[in-house]
């Protein structure tokens with residue numbers, strides 16, 4: 437018995453499944469790791485074991501754990517009473533900074549989580565267009581609300597034809613019929629996207645996508661598919677929504693839309709925008725955002741929207757992402773880590789590949805050709821992934837496990853070249869104990 441496993445036994449008596457979020461059980465271990473403290477790119481579990489963190493709060497702590505700039509901003513707000521549920525001057529300051537930084541944002545609103553951001557964004561798109569259907573990309577993840585909990589982890593044998601992907605529910609308990617509002621297309625299939633618009637274009641309120649599809653590791657859209665998404669949404673009067681909850685600030689200050697040079701009508705931001713505190717954003721064209729109450733008729737509100745602690749943390753974080761040299765450093769670490777990982781796989785004779793962009797990446801086991809969409813990613817070897825995560829954790833590198841699926845991992849800006857080298861040395865030892 438360790439303190440971690442004891443904690444699991446204790447928590448299970450009061451917390452459903454022993455966790456506060458279902459995906460926190462690390463299935464490679466059979467329980468969650470309960471952490472005691474964290475600093476920079478390292479975390480320590482309840483038994484005092486130290487790990488280099490390649491989860492980084494699922495992408496929320498892009499600056500690293502306990503960043504002093506974020507801490508100072510939070511303490512400043514706490515010292516002033518942190519009155520929540522009122523407007524203060526920080527809201528306007530962060531809104532201005534985001535409108536300067538994110539290409540599509542002319543107006544923004546704050547929400548608390550990525551799930552809320554996409555939920556409100558889709559309602560706004562429906563209010564603005566008077567249409568109800570949403571084009572969703574097969575496999576893309578947009579949070580846990582019922583509108584989009586379809587086709588997110590569809591088993592390989594349930595996918596159906598590429599021309600009509602199954603609207604497979606991602607959870608029990610979703611009211612039957614909601615899937616009727618969704619049209620699905622596999623990522624990077626321009627021919628099928630064109631076909632879907634021909635059939636449903638006039639009924640579509642929006643096309644929502646992960647512009648860089650990190651929820652299947654790391655999949656970048658082809659320039660042809662990107663251009664088609666922009667062209668077809670304009671042609672048919674649907675809104676283009678980039679869900680940048682995960683991709684924002686990952687490879688450029690303006691997120692994937694800056695990197696890919698395509699400006700959507702609306703976008704969502706989450707995770708890194710709050711510097712490790714609960715904050716998310718949706719925003720975009722002024723004429724679209726004007727549909728929100730009180731100017732328009734679309735409701736968006738909430739007691740904790742724009743909590744002052746999170747907004748202060750967000751201001752400090754976004755200011756840090758905008759510092760000269762920030763992304764040069766991210767890209768240099770990315771190159772060192774991803775090429776090092778690919779070399780390790782080759783040296784140990786483990787078939788697989790790493791695809792990464794900026795500070796997040798995916799590892800695909802048993803896959804050697806480039807992954808273009810969910811159908812490619814779902815065929816990766818889940819057992820090998822579980823084996824890898826367990827071995828990495830045993831050797832002091834924390835990877836979160838997503839049930840063996842190919843999903844996203846990442847590093848933070850606090851990681852030095854020496855930390856990367858230490859990570860690779862530990863993973864070299866981990867791979868030595870894996871069966872090829």
Ligand SMILES: Cc1ncc(COP(=O)(O)O)c(C=O)c1O
Pocket residue numbers: 494549550551552554577578579580646651679680681682706707
């Ligand atoms: C692209 C994307 N959208 C939405 C969400 C949901 O965000 P949250 O977990 O903050 O509700 C996530 C979470 O991983 C995400 O990756």
